[in-house]
Amino acid sequence: MSKVKYYYDSETLSYRKIERKKRRTFKFAAMFILAAALFGFLFVFIASQYVESPKERALKRELANMQLQYQLLNKKMDEAQTVLSSIEDRDNNIYRLYFEANPIPEEQRKAGFGGVNRYKNLEGFDNSKLIIESNKRIDILQKQIVVQSKSLDEIAELAKEKEKLLAAIPAIQPVRNEDLTRMASGYGTRIDPFTKARKMHWGMDFTAPRGTPIYATGDGVVTRADNRSTGYGNHIRIDHGYGYVSLYAHLYKYNVRKNQKVKRGDLIGFVGSTGRSEAPHLHYEVFKDEQRINPINFYYGSLTAEEFNELLEHASMENQSLD
Numbered sequence: 476m477s478k479v480k481y482y483y484d485s486e487t488l489s490y491r492k493i494e495r496k497k498r499r500t501f502k503f504a505a506m507f508i509l510a511a512a513l514f515g516f517l518f519v520f521i522a523s524q525y526v527e528s529p530k531e532r533a534l535k536r537e538l539a540n541m542q543l544q545y546q547l548l549n550k551k552m553d554e555a556q557t558v559l560s561s562i563e564d565r566d567n568n569i570y571r572l573y574f575e576a577n578p579i580p581e582e583q584r585k586a587g588f589g590g591v592n593r594y595k596n597l598e599g600f601d602n603s604k605l606i607i608e609s610n611k612r613i614d615i616l617q618k619q620i621v622v623q624s625k626s627l628d629e630i631a632e633l634a635k636e637k638e639k640l641l642a643a644i645p646a647i648q649p650v651r652n653e654d655l656t657r658m659a660s661g662y663g664t665r666i667d668p669f670t671k672a673r674k675m676h677w678g679m680d681f682t683a684p685r686g687t688p689i690y691a692t693g694d695g696v697v698t699r700a701d702n703r704s705t706g707y708g709n710h711i712r713i714d715h716g717y718g719y720v721s722l723y724a725h726l727y728k729y730n731v732r733k734n735q736k737v738k739r740g741d742l743i744g745f746v747g748s749t750g751r752s753e754a755p756h757l758h759y760e761v762f763k764d765e766q767r768i769n770p771i772n773f774y775y776g777s778l779t780a781e782e783f784n785e786l787l788e789h790a791s792m793e794n795q796s797l798d
């Protein structure tokens with residue numbers, strides 16, 4: 476049904492059709508659409524201030540999750556820091572102390588990074604502080620781990636050195652206890668078996684039958700195995716490094732040659748009575764920095780307390796040496 480509208484024309488006294496201009500109709504329509512669109516936009520804009528879109532909600536959730544994850548990471552960093560601090564503590568107070576290395580000062584271990592601001596690109600966000608703080612912590616933690624790792628490398632090196640030193644020091648008895656006839660004479664003033672005069676005896680005499688095995692008392696290098704030294708007869712010198720030299724005299728036979736490397740406990744020769752000697756025995760001396768010292772102080776590694784006391788008693792008796 477077409478909606479044709481009429482109006483009453485008082486001049487002509489008749490109803491006349493209302494003629495609407497097409498252009499006007501179009502103008503009305505355009506205005507209506509514009510107004511509707513404007514209203515719509517306004518509505519959505521205002522609504523969006525109070526109502527979240529699904530996308531916004533998802534982003535917010537993600538942000539909250541990220542913050543939570545950062546907090547959890549910080550907690551894990553706390554734990555790692557605690558463990559590392561305990562390692563550093565032991566490093567400074569036990570390992571480094573034991574190996575006579577200076578402790579690493581706290582400032583050096585926990586030094587941050589000076590100069591340029593490494594975190595500039597992280598600035599200017601809502602969560603900048605959290606992210607920068609976390610980054611700083613992990614950077615310091617990383618540096619601490621590097622310092623600690625280097626310290627342990629150093630300790631390992633020192634331990635190896637100490638092990639070498641311990642292996643080098645002449646620390647066992649050169650003749651087995653069960654092979655000994657007796658401990659004839661110790662270090663100190665003794666009666667010379669030939670002149671019967673009191674004089675300094677610079678080593679220890681171990682009486683044992685001819686051919687009894689003699690062992691190197693520490694790791695080292697044989698520097699001499701000959702009889703070209705007055706009085707000692709066939710004798711061996713071992714240079715142990717660190718200023719230690721051991722000497723084995725009056726040998727019957729050698730089991731090593733000059734420049735040979737030996738380990739503690741290696742068979743180096745056999746007991747005899749060559750040189751200025753009264754009866755088969757081993758005359759044993761220890762040098763530290765070219766000074767002869769009492770070898771008895773070095774047997775702690777191989778003897779029980781009882782055996783050591785017995786040895787000490789025998790060695791300290793002022794008797795006649797065998798030279």
Ligand SMILES: [Zn+2]
Nearest residue numbers: 680758797798
């Ligand atoms: Zn002697």
